[in-house]
Amino acid sequence: MNQPREQEVPPRLALAHISKSFPGVKANEDISLSVQPGEIHALLGENGAGKSTLVKIIYGVQQADEGTISWNGTPVSIPSPKAARRLGIGMVFQHFSLFDAMTVIENIALGLDEAVDREELKRRVAAILKSYSLPLDPEREVHTLSVGERQRIEIVRCLLQKPKLLIMDEPTSVLTPQEVERLFATLRQIAAEGCSILYISHKLSEIKALCDSATILRGGRVVATCDPRVETTRRMAELMIGAELRRIEHGRASEAGAVRLAVSGLSLPGTPPFGTDLREISFEARAGEILGIAGVAGNGQAELLTALSGERLATAPDAIRLDGKPVGLEGAGARRTLGLSCVPEERNGHAAVPDFSLAENGILTARHRLKLAPHGIISSGAVRRFADTVIRLFDVRTTGNAALARSLSGGNLQKFIMGREIGQQPAVLVVSQPTWGVDAGAAAAIRQELVDLAAQGSAVVVISQDLDELLELADRLCVINEGRLSTPRPVASLGIDEIGLMMGGIHGAGEQAEAAHA
Amino acid sequence: MLEWRRRREPSTPMLWLSPLIAIGLTMLAGMLVFTAMGYDGFHAVGSIFVTPFAEPQRWADIGVKAAPLVLIALGLAIGFRANVWNIGAEGQYVMGAIAGTGVALATYDMSGWWILPAMALAGMLGGMAWAAIPALLRVKLQVSEILTSLMLTYVAVQFLFFLVRGPWKDPDGFNFPQTRMFTADQTLPTIMEGSLVHIGIPVALLLAVIAWLLMEKTTAGYAVKVVGLAPAAARHGGFSAARTTWATMLLSGGLAGLAGLFEAAGPFGQLTPQFPVGYGFTAIIVAFLGRLSPLGIVFGGLVLAGTYVGGEIAQSTVRLPQAATGLFQAMLLFMLLATDVLVKWRVVWKRRPA
Numbered sequence: 001m002n003q004p005r006e007q008e009v010p011p012r013l014a015l016a017h018i019s020k021s022f023p024g025v026k027a028n029e030d031i032s033l034s035v036q037p038g039e040i041h042a043l044l045g046e047n048g049a050g051k052s053t054l055v056k057i058i059y060g061v062q063q064a065d066e067g068t069i070s071w072n073g074t075p076v077s078i079p080s081p082k083a084a085r086r087l088g089i090g091m092v093f094q095h096f097s098l099f100d101a102m103t104v105i106e107n108i109a110l111g112l113d114e115a116v117d118r119e120e121l122k123r124r125v126a127a128i129l130k131s132y133s134l135p136l137d138p139e140r141e142v143h144t145l146s147v148g149e150r151q152r153i154e155i156v157r158c159l160l161q162k163p164k165l166l167i168m169d170e171p172t173s174v175l176t177p178q179e180v181e182r183l184f185a186t187l188r189q190i191a192a193e194g195c196s197i198l199y200i201s202h203k204l205s206e207i208k209a210l211c212d213s214a215t216i217l218r219g220g221r222v223v224a225t226c227d228p229r230v231e232t233t234r235r236m237a238e239l240m241i242g243a244e245l246r247r248i249e250h251g252r253a254s255e256a257g258a259v260r261l262a263v264s265g266l267s268l269p270g271t272p273p274f275g276t277d278l279r280e281i282s283f284e285a286r287a288g289e290i291l292g293i294a295g296v297a298g299n300g301q302a303e304l305l306t307a308l309s310g311e312r313l314a315t316a317p318d319a320i321r322l323d324g325k326p327v328g329l330e331g332a333g334a335r336r337t338l339g340l341s342c343v344p345e346e347r348n349g350h351a352a353v354p355d356f357s358l359a360e361n362g363i364l365t366a367r368h369r370l371k372l373a374p375h376g377i378i379s380s381g382a383v384r385r386f387a388d389t390v391i392r393l394f395d396v397r398t399t400g401n402a403a404l405a406r407s408l409s410g411g412n413l414q415k416f417i418m419g420r421e422i423g424q425q426p427a428v429l430v431v432s433q434p435t436w437g438v439d440a441g442a443a444a445a446i447r448q449e450l451v452d453l454a455a456q457g458s459a460v461v462v463i464s465q466d467l468d469e470l471l472e473l474a475d476r477l478c479v480i481n482e483g484r485l486s487t488p489r490p491v492a493s494l495g496i497d498e499i500g501l502m503m504g505g506i507h508g509a510g511e512q513a514e515a516a517h518a
Numbered sequence: 519m520l521e522w523r524r525r526r527e528p529s530t531p532m533l534w535l536s537p538l539i540a541i542g543l544t545m546l547a548g549m550l551v552f553t554a555m556g557y558d559g560f561h562a563v564g565s566i567f568v569t570p571f572a573e574p575q576r577w578a579d580i581g582v583k584a585a586p587l588v589l590i591a592l593g594l595a596i597g598f599r600a601n602v603w604n605i606g607a608e609g610q611y612v613m614g615a616i617a618g619t620g621v622a623l624a625t626y627d628m629s630g631w632w633i634l635p636a637m638a639l640a641g642m643l644g645g646m647a648w649a650a651i652p653a654l655l656r657v658k659l660q661v662s663e664i665l666t667s668l669m670l671t672y673v674a675v676q677f678l679f680f681l682v683r684g685p686w687k688d689p690d691g692f693n694f695p696q697t698r699m700f701t702a703d704q705t706l707p708t709i710m711e712g713s714l715v716h717i718g719i720p721v722a723l724l725l726a727v728i729a730w731l732l733m734e735k736t737t738a739g740y741a742v743k744v745v746g747l748a749p750a751a752a753r754h755g756g757f758s759a760a761r762t763t764w765a766t767m768l769l770s771g772g773l774a775g776l777a778g779l780f781e782a783a784g785p786f787g788q789l790t791p792q793f794p795v796g797y798g799f800t801a802i803i804v805a806f807l808g809r810l811s812p813l814g815i816v817f818g819g820l821v822l823a824g825t826y827v828g829g830e831i832a833q834s835t836v837r838l839p840q841a842a843t844g845l846f847q848a849m850l851l852f853m854l855l856a857t858d859v860l861v862k863w864r865v866v867w868k869r870r871p872a
Contacts, residue, residue: 306753309754310756311753311754331756331758332753332754332755332756333755333756334756336756342754344754346750349748349750349751350748350750350751350754351751351754352751353744353747353748353751354747354748355747355748356743356744356747360740363737363740363755364744364751364754364755365754365755365756367737368756373736373737373740376736376737376738377735377736377737378735378736378737378740380735404527406527407527
């Protein structure tokens with residue numbers, strides 16, 4: 001690159017002192033970064049670091065509270081995605097907005113801001129597919145396409161607008177390794193033609209392979225800007241995770257009790273289109289311990305949770321044992337009666353029914369163990385008393401047990417759901433993303449409840465993408481990656497480099513980490 | 519200009535006002551349409567919506583017509599709550615009548631108190647069997663029950679035509695396409711001297727109360743609601759969508775079959791080709807007018823029964839064609855679906871920015 005010339009040209013995109021707050025959380029605080037023409041710039045950070053909020057501000061989905069956005073050196077306001085597209089900003093979202101029953105070309109036509117003649121559009125799409133050597137048949141119906149092909153539709157949609165900046169939000173989280181290679185080739189070509197790319201990810205290896213520069217976010221702030229091609233993976237992982245927060249003292253006695261939950265050789269095919277296959281998952285969770293399962297979103301966490309909860313049955317009874325009893329073929333109700341409680345990540349519509357009151361939501365999972373409906377007759381008094389108890393003990397801020405679940409904030413609903421499960425004194429509690437979208441105070445309260453539950457002799461399994469949370473809570477930690485689970489290891493023995501490699505989502509993170517350690 | 523704004527929460531007052539607004543709009547639109555067609559629109563609407571309820575001698579007739587509507591709508595509504603869309607209650611109604619009539623014809627020369635209960639049981643089983651086909655297809659093959667249940671209606675009606683013209687034709691009936699008249703032991707007892715008011719009416723009311731208890735006070739009713747509102751939460755809570763589909767289809771089929779048997783063993787007293795009058799379809803309107811709530815359905819059943827009675831009155835008073843009844847019923851559903859927008863949305867008057 002030609003150094004002096006680069007300094008004369010104003011950056012394609014420059015953010016200065018961007019801040020954005022939501023009730024209870026500062027999502028972005030004083031963020032500044034700049035992206036040069038033709039540069040592939042990584043936005044790196046853990047889940048909840050503020051990447052998505054920042055990108056939404058750039059794409060006009062949300063407005064910053066403070067700070068300025070400059071486009072080619074001129075301050076601009078971006079009130080809507082349409083305005084962003086008019087400037088020349090294109091975005092490919094993590095999950096696509098496509099109509100399955102329509103063809104590729106029809107989907108592209110629907111996504112355009114202006115009506116374009118169909119024949120003209122076909123010619124332009126064909127030209128783009130050819131110049132980027134993208135394999136995609138415009139006449140195919142979307143439901144017949146692979147995830148990678150679907151993503152190409154979104155990319156073509158953006159390229160039709162001749163963008164000057166392309167935002168890719170976690171583009172590889174749903175792709176196969178081969179598809180990732182092809183995507184990178186396309187992105188490099190797009191950048192070589194002068195389009196800037198803002199690449200959002202937390203996969204360190206990808207960023208090293210693809211990006212020219214990286215801005216690392218943590219807790220809503222910029223913690224570093226670096227050149228990923230020369231920076232070590234370990235250093236970037238430390239910056240992303242915040243090494244100063246390590247080494248939480250685990251006050252509890254480390255000699256764990258009897259095995260309460262034993263999973264062995266659990267394999268289940270995923271459900272299309274985004275499902276991940278579970279492959280030979282084995283682990284044990286003992287009385288008094290918290291087992292952490294880390295991993296990047298979409299690597300089988302949701303599938304593992306539904307397989308444990310009994311929403312999907314295992315193929316053999318002893319694939320899952322609860323206190324020694326095989327429950328692999330038992331349904332959700334039977335498992336809960338025996339003491340296996342699960343809290344899925346999605347609160348509204350999965351853990352709770354949004355249009356039901358809190359009292360009614362108590363019935364959903366607590367009716368077995370707490371006999372809220374003896375002989376199939378709902379005992380209204382017991383149902384209300386249980387909801388009131390949960391509301392009181394877990395400090396749920398609400399108008400009462402008759403409030404609809406949908407009327408509660410995410411954090412308060414999560415407190416209610418956690419309270420509903422913990423209040424049943426389960427033998428094993430499996431919880432996914434226990435503090436996702438929950439403000440700091442509520443998150444601390446929920447974590448304390450998990451620690452207390454384990455201290456009382458239950459086994460607790462926490463599936464989370466928040467590594468800080470896992471390091472704070474867990475006695476042992478393992479990683480789920482593409483449906484495989486690594487061998488759990490005591491948190492106390494884990495070094496920061498191993499955690500970094502785990503975060504990077506490298507295959508067989510366990511073995512590689514051991515190799516790195518040796 | 520008018521602008522639609524989404525409400526934060528569905529409006530409860532609107533949920534219950536919307537059927538009343540829909541009835542009002544139907545009356546208004548009906549008045550305009552029939553006036554434009556050269557009829558006395560005002561009196562036409564009055565005959566259909568007011569006279570049946572204003573004249574006590576019509577009440578018995580309303581009750582007789584409301585009973586099958588309420589029975590069928592109760593079952594349909596419970597299914598609709600679970601997202602099980604049984605549109606073929608008319609077919610299950612006919613099959614129930616056929617099965618019950620089968621028992622009646624087989625016991626033609628017998629007597630005893632047990633014959634009528636046996637017919638009722640056969641009626642329910644007949645309706646259930648007919649509803650089991652769409653249930654099986656949906657659970658096993660994900661075939662839309664909307665299509666299969668609707669199509670099976672026409673099969674049931676043709677089967678009825680075949681029976682009354684062929685094997686079940688009354689041997690002493692001068693070759694008319696109809697079965698034998700039922701005997702006294704095969705006919706529903708009336709509960710009012712000299713009227714058609716039969717025991718099916720209190721049975722329908724009793725079942726409405728039972729259905730309400732089932733939906734509000736039991737885990738079975740809870741399962742129906744969860745499966746309909748949040749399928750993933752239902753799985754999480756350990757409720758089976760397949761079992762719920764089976765239960766609600768069989769329940770609605772059984773109630774439609776019972777209604778069919780009551781109609782055959784009550785007002786008709788035999789099976790004829792005129793037997794299917796569309797109660798199974800009208801009951802869909804009743805279910806929605808009653809907000810899928812068992813007690814609301816009693817109200818909805820009375821309103822729709824009123825339009826049947828009123829339609830007959832209007833034929834003589836303002837010479838409205840018989841099809842007018844169907845027109846008003848369809849218009850009522852149309853208006854109801856339209857006014858239901860108000861439950862989730864509100865209209866605000868917004869001035870155009872100058």
